[in-house]
């Protein structure tokens with residue numbers, strides 16, 4: 001699915017899209033596809049560094065616009081500074097993609113360190129709230145904004161609890177609730193809010209599966225393969241685009257039928 005080209009690719013009036021956690025994996029695929037769709041792309045990761053700079057370079061090499069904004073989205077002050085920096089460089093945001101996430105690793109619930117619990121909640125759930133609040137104040141019609149779209153990258157773990165990743169699953173279930181509540185509240189403000197809910201996608205967190213575990217996972221997926229970051233990115237860009245103008249409050253499974 002090729003996203004709709006919104007405007008002249010390198011135009012200074014092109015809409016601005018922020019994708020959190022876009023130094024690699026699904027976020028990087030969203031950033032690259034957003035560049036091709038004509039957005040000015042704000043790339044973010046906690047650390048910045050060579051990995052994130054490479055994503056920016058790849059987008060710019062295609063004649064599109066991208067900039068790197070390192071920030072820990074679990075830190076509200078850092079999120080405020082992130083949005084202020086995008087304002088200064090490019091003006092207000094048109095699309096927010098809340099993608100940054102981490103599972104905290106498989107750990108028994110009873111002994112899950114509180115520090116990991118807090119990091120998982122701060123990144124997957126609170127960070128999405130902080131970014132959504134900043135975005136809404138810029139997009140809302142009642143605040144003089146042009147409207148916009150928010151797409152949250154959730155997880156199927158929200159529906160079935162995952163395996164020893166209960167904090168992650170709970171955070172993603174919260175992200176689904178944020179999607180539904182915000183969609184209802186913000187429709188009148190010209191802001192659509194949707195989510196994608198990937199199953200198993202071939203990114204770094206799955207690199208170290210042993211072959212037995214990998215086979216068991218593939219056997220559980222009707223399409224018999226992991227999804228690709230690009231397949232998730234296509235759905236995100238479509239939900240953000242005018243082609244999805246009557247869709248809000250949707251949580252789209254991307255699971256290969258699982």
Ligand SMILES: NC(=O)c1ccc[n+]([C@@H]2O[C@H](COP(=O)([O-])OP(=O)(O)OC[C@H]3O[C@@H](n4cnc5c(N)ncnc54)[C@H](OP(=O)(O)O)[C@@H]3O)[C@@H](O)[C@H]2O)c1
Pocket residue numbers: 020021022023024025026027044045046047048071072073074099100101102123127153154155156197198199200201202203204205
């Ligand atoms: N892969 C899957 O099978 C799958 C399935 C369902 C849902 N998802 C969701 O899809 C999203 C992307 O997953 P992925 O597999 O692409 O993960 P990934 O390869 O581990 O990439 C995660 C990205 O998020 C960034 N990040 C982590 N914590 C952050 C923070 N506090 N502030 C800013 N950036 C932060 C990382 O940058 P740093 O290295 O700088 O921290 C990195 O850019 C996540 O929300 C994940 O929960 C993935």
